[in-house]
Amino acid sequence: MSIEIKAPSFPESVADGTIATWHKQPGEVCKRDDLIVDIETDKVVMEVVAPADGSLSEIIVAEGGTVLSNEVIARFTGAAEAAPVVNETQAADTDQMEVSGPAVRKLLHENNLDANQVTGTGKGGRLLKEDVLNYLKNPTPLTSAPILVVAASSPVVKETVAPSTGPQHRTSRRVPMTRLRSTIAKRLVSAQNEAAMLTTYNEVDMSPIMALRNQYKVQFEKAHNGTRLGFMSFFVKASAEALKRYPAVNASLDGNDMVYHGYQDVSVAVSTDRGLVVPVLRDVEAMTLADIEKGIVELATQAKEGKLTLEEMQGGTFTITNGGIFGSLFSTPILNPPQTAILGMHKIQDRPIAENGQVVIRPMMYLALSYDHRMIDGKEAVQFLVTIKELLQDPARILLEI
Known part of the structure; x- marks a missing residue:
C-alpha cells in the first residue's frame, strides 16, 4: 500500500514552508506516528508523522526545498509492502557510481x-x-x-x-540562513526602517520585589504545585496595569488606522536554537502571578522544543524581552510590528544610589521602553515607564491596582 506524504495545511498567513530535517530515510522502517520530517515556516516548525507502520519509500522534496500547503513531499509504503532495509554495501556493489x-x-x-x-x-x-x-x-x-x-x-x-x-x-x-532566521531579520530591519522608533530609559530598585519573593517563594511553590515565583510575573502584571492607563502603548498600527485593544495580550521573547520567538500570554490582566509563571514556563518549553503553534505566536499587543538573563546591563530593544511598544529588562546589579541624602547600595535594574513615535507621544511613553517603576518598587500597588 503506497501512501503519499503531504505537507500540512498552512494558515492563510503562511505562503509556504521549507523542509528542515528528514528524520527518516528511504528504506528505513518506522512505526505509526513516528516523526518523519520537520517543515519550517516563517513562524513555527511543523512536524509530519508516519501515517501507519511501514517504511519511507521515496523522498520527493529534499532538505532545504520549498513546499506549498498540502504538496506531496514523499511516498510511504505500508507495513504489508514494506521493503526490508537494504544493506548499504550491497547497494554500492550494484550501483557504485550513484x-x-x-x-x-x-x-x-x-x-x-x-x-x-x-x-x-x-x-x-x-x-x-x-x-x-x-x-x-x-x-x-x-x-x-x-x-x-x-x-x-x-x-x-x-x-x-x-x-x-x-x-x-x-x-x-x-550555511543557508534558516527561514525563521531570515524572517526575523526582515522584520527587524522593517521595524527600524518604517517606524519612528524612539527609546526612553529608567531604572528600578528591585529591593522590594526581591524581599517579597524571598519571604514567600517557599509558600508560593507549595501552594501552586511546584510553580516557582520569578521576577517576570511581576513585570507582566505591572505592564498590564500600566497598559490600562495608557491605551496607546497597547495599540497597533494598521495602515493609516490606529487600533486600540481592550485587552492585554503580552508577548514574551524566548531565545531558542532556531532564533528568537515571541509566544503570547492571553488576557494577562485577568491572570494571577501563579498563572503567569505557569504560562511562561509552558510557552518557553514549547518554544525550545519547536512545538509552538501559529495561534500561540500571533496577536500580541505588547512585548517584554529580558536580556538580563544573558547578562545584558543596558540595551535598546527593537519593536515587534505591528505593536507600538516593547519593554526591555536587564541585569540586576548592585549600584550606589542617593537615598534620603545618603549613598546606599541597592540592586538596580535598567528598564528600556522602545516605542513608535507615530502612535505614542514622548510624554505617554515616559509616564508609562515611570508607572511600571512605581508599581515594582511598591508591589502592593499591583495587587490593589492603584
Whole structure:
C-alpha cells in the first residue's frame, strides 16, 4: 500500500514552508506516528508523522526545498509492502557510481568518519558511496584539496580546511540562513526602517520585589504545585496595569488606522536554537502571578522544543524581552510590528544610589521602553515607564491596582 506524504495545511498567513530535517530515510522502517520530517515556516516548525507502520519509500522534496500547503513531499509504503532495509554495501556493489546523499551520510555516521577524511572522486570533488567504501577497505590520510559534499537531502555546506601541518586548524563554513532566521531579520530591519522608533530609559530598585519573593517563594511553590515565583510575573502584571492607563502603548498600527485593544495580550521573547520567538500570554490582566509563571514556563518549553503553534505566536499587543538573563546591563530593544511598544529588562546589579541624602547600595535594574513615535507621544511613553517603576518598587500597588 503506497501512501503519499503531504505537507500540512498552512494558515492563510503562511505562503509556504521549507523542509528542515528528514528524520527518516528511504528504506528505513518506522512505526505509526513516528516523526518523519520537520517543515519550517516563517513562524513555527511543523512536524509530519508516519501515517501507519511501514517504511519511507521515496523522498520527493529534499532538505532545504520549498513546499506549498498540502504538496506531496514523499511516498510511504505500508507495513504489508514494506521493503526490508537494504544493506548499504550491497547497494554500492550494484550501483557504485550513484550519488546518494542519505547513503553517504549513513555510512559516515555508522563508521564515525568525518567527510573531510575521505577523498571525493565525483564531479566537482563530490563524495560518492564507493569513495567511503574504498576508504574503509584501505584508510589513507587526506592529502587532496578540500571536499565539497553535496547530499541530496541537505543544504549545500562549503567547508574550507587548512593544511593539518600548521600550528592552527582554521576552518570556515557557509550555511543557508534558516527561514525563521531570515524572517526575523526582515522584520527587524522593517521595524527600524518604517517606524519612528524612539527609546526612553529608567531604572528600578528591585529591593522590594526581591524581599517579597524571598519571604514567600517557599509558600508560593507549595501552594501552586511546584510553580516557582520569578521576577517576570511581576513585570507582566505591572505592564498590564500600566497598559490600562495608557491605551496607546497597547495599540497597533494598521495602515493609516490606529487600533486600540481592550485587552492585554503580552508577548514574551524566548531565545531558542532556531532564533528568537515571541509566544503570547492571553488576557494577562485577568491572570494571577501563579498563572503567569505557569504560562511562561509552558510557552518557553514549547518554544525550545519547536512545538509552538501559529495561534500561540500571533496577536500580541505588547512585548517584554529580558536580556538580563544573558547578562545584558543596558540595551535598546527593537519593536515587534505591528505593536507600538516593547519593554526591555536587564541585569540586576548592585549600584550606589542617593537615598534620603545618603549613598546606599541597592540592586538596580535598567528598564528600556522602545516605542513608535507615530502612535505614542514622548510624554505617554515616559509616564508609562515611570508607572511600571512605581508599581515594582511598591508591589502592593499591583495587587490593589492603584
